[in-house]
Amino acid sequence: MREILGDLDRWRKAGKQVAVARVVDVEGSGPRLPGAAMAVNEDGEVAGSVSGGCVEGAVVTEALQIIESGDRRIVTFGYSDDEAFAVGLTCGGTIHLFVEPLDW
Amino acid sequence: MTAIFEVLRDAIGSEEPVALATVVEGPGVGGKLLVRPDEEPIGSLGDPDLDRVVARDALGELAAGTTGVRHYGTQGQANEHDVAVFVESFAPPPQLLVFGAVDFTGALARVGKVLGYRVTVCDAREVFATKARFPFADEVVVDWPHRLLERVGDQLGPRDAVCVLTHDPKFDVPAVIAALRTDVGYLGAMGSRRTTDDRNRRLREEGVTDEQLARVMGPIGLDLGARTPEETAVSIMAEVIATRTGRQAPSLRDAAGPIH
Numbered sequence: 001m002r003e004i005l006g007d008l009d010r011w012r013k014a015g016k017q018v019a020v021a022r023v024v025d026v027e028g029s030g031p032r033l034p035g036a037a038m039a040v041n042e043d044g045e046v047a048g049s050v051s052g053g054c055v056e057g058a059v060v061t062e063a064l065q066i067i068e069s070g071d072r073r074i075v076t077f078g079y080s081d082d083e084a085f086a087v088g089l090t091c092g093g094t095i096h097l098f099v100e101p102l103d104w
Numbered sequence: 105m106t107a108i109f110e111v112l113r114d115a116i117g118s119e120e121p122v123a124l125a126t127v128v129e130g131p132g133v134g135g136k137l138l139v140r141p142d143e144e145p146i147g148s149l150g151d152p153d154l155d156r157v158v159a160r161d162a163l164g165e166l167a168a169g170t171t172g173v174r175h176y177g178t179q180g181q182a183n184e185h186d187v188a189v190f191v192e193s194f195a196p197p198p199q200l201l202v203f204g205a206v207d208f209t210g211a212l213a214r215v216g217k218v219l220g221y222r223v224t225v226c227d228a229r230e231v232f233a234t235k236a237r238f239p240f241a242d243e244v245v246v247d248w249p250h251r252l253l254e255r256v257g258d259q260l261g262p263r264d265a266v267c268v269l270t271h272d273p274k275f276d277v278p279a280v281i282a283a284l285r286t287d288v289g290y291l292g293a294m295g296s297r298r299t300t301d302d303r304n305r306r307l308r309e310e311g312v313t314d315e316q317l318a319r320v321m322g323p324i325g326l327d328l329g330a331r332t333p334e335e336t337a338v339s340i341m342a343e344v345i346a347t348r349t350g351r352q353a354p355s356l357r358d359a360a361g362p363i364h
Contacts, residue, residue, distance in 0.1 A: 001124075002194060005113050012109065024128055024173050024190040029364055035171040035192050072134040098128040098190060104108050104136055104147075 001037040007047035008039055008102060017042040018102040019063035023050050024074070028093035039102070042067055050097060051077070062099055072100035108138050108147050112194075115140060119196045119222075123162040125149065130187035131178060139163060149189065154180040162191045169195040169263060197222045198263035200344075202241075203249035203279050204270035205232035208294065211333035212267060213240040215341045221265070226252045228275065249279035257286040265290035265344045267324060271299050277306050284316050290347045292324035292340060299323075326353055 001008075001022060011018050023036040031052035038048035038056065040063035049056055055077045062075055078094030108124075115122035120140065127135040132150030139145045139162040148155050157180030165171065171192045177184030200216040202209050205227035216223045217240050226245040227233035233246045245252055249268070260266070266283045270276050271294050280303070283291050295303060300322045307317060325339035326346065346353040356363060 001192065002116055005116060008109070009113055022190070022192070029362055031364075033171070034173075034190075074128055098126065100126075100134055102109065104134075 001035065001048075004037055004039050004048040011039075011041045011045075012102060017067045019066040019099060020102050021050055021059050021063055021075070021097045021099040023095055024098045025096040026093060027078070027095075030093035030095050032095075038063075040064060040067070051095060055095070059097065059099070066099050066101060070101055070103075072098070074098050108136050111138055111146055116194050121166050121193075121195055123166040123191055123193045125158045125162050125189050125191045128173065128188050128190045132187075137162070139166070141166070149187070151179050154178065154187065156180065157182075158189055158191070162193075165191045166193045166195060169193055195263075198265070199224065199260060200264070201226065201249075201252070201260075201266045203227070203266070203268045204272075204275065204294075205229065205234075205237065205244075206269050208269055208333045208336050210238055210240070211337035212269070212340060213238050215334070215337040216240075219341055219345075224252075227270070249275060250282035253279070253282035253286065257282060260286040260288040262287060262289035263348070264288050266292070267340060268293040269324075271295040273303060273306055276303055277310060280307060280320060281310060281312060284312065284319060290344045291320050292343065293320055293322035294324045295322060297323060321347070 018039055018041045020037060020039045023032055023034050025034060032050055036050050038046060038050050038059060040046050040060050046060060050059060075097045112122060112124055123139045125137040127133050127149050135149040136147045137145050137149050137155055137158055138147055139159050141163060145159045149158055154176060161174060173188050173190050175185045176187045178186045197220050200221035200223045202212050202225045205225060209225055213223045213225060223241045224243045224245060225238045225241040226247060226249050228248045230246040233244050235244045238244050266288050268276055268279050276293060280293055304317060321343060325336060326343045328339040330336040330339040
């Protein structure tokens with residue numbers, strides 16, 4: 001999350017609604033370690049990344065829903081995960097993201 | 105009350121160690137506890153006993169520089185799985201100490217910064233050891249390297265690196281001996297094979313054992329065929345990474361097994 005603190009701070013001060021997605025767990029081969037983070041604001045601006053570019057598009061959609069609903073949840077992307085999302089990691093690993101509003 | 109985000113931002117900004125614990129599954133999802141050494145934790149995960157146990161565990165994660173999910177009972181019981189807590193450590197950046205204000209030093213400081221190191225350049229010659237020559241260094245120290253190590257050596261650990269670039273035995277030998285007394289994870293010394301043989305002989309004369317010498321990467325760097333200061337800096341920092349991860353550093357194409 002270190003890399004996106006500047007953007008988070010700026011958006012927060014501007015009164016923007018923001019959702020933060022953090023990698024909390026990785027199984028198998030995954031490009032980014034736990035702690036990798038990306039954030040999306042209500043205008044759809046993006047900071048940071050959580051994979052090698054494989055799932056970021058889907059995370060934006062997820063994050064905008066979280067901004068709407070105020071929910072917090074774990075979202076999983078993986079090679080074998082064919083139920084929830086049509087996107088996955090080409091490397092064959094699975095990543096678990098925790099997505100929540102920046103209201104803390 | 106100051107928001108947890110602001111305390112986290114300020115702690116990271118001033119390179120203070122800090123850990124952020126977040127309930128990611130179970131009751132009180134989203135609950136946060138911010139933990140710093142020698143300070144009262146801020147926030148709550150929803151239960152005072154859970155807070156106490158997680159604060160203790162988070163300090164352990166912080167000391168080890170690790171980040172991950174831990175499971176607890178609702179009141180912090182071990183071996184239960186009611187609550188999943190993500191503990192993210194923000195350890196201060198690892199240190200790169202570069203001894204010798206030579207041609208290669210500027211490039212090494214720059215590549216070290218790219219990799220997230222806090223870079224200190226140290227040379228006893230004040231004409232060469234200037235901030236103007238090494239704008240990328242966080243700190244430029246005019247002193248004998250071994251004297252700097254006597255001051256800061258006990259703060260060095262497995263994540264940190266010492267690179268001795270002086271290739272002058274007068275500076276090198278005491279610097280390497282002082283670095284061997286620390287727990288630094290990487291210790292490299294620049295020089296041709298001849299310089300290296302000569303330095304090793306001098307180190308042995310000073311009582312350095314073969315086991316200690318085995319810690320010294322000299323000649324410094326991976327065998328990339330590097331020529332310029334920038335290429336040499338990449339070869340050195342690549343060796344620092346490979347030493348930390350315990351890899352032999354062949355090309356991925358020529359190896360098997362997991363990439364990460």
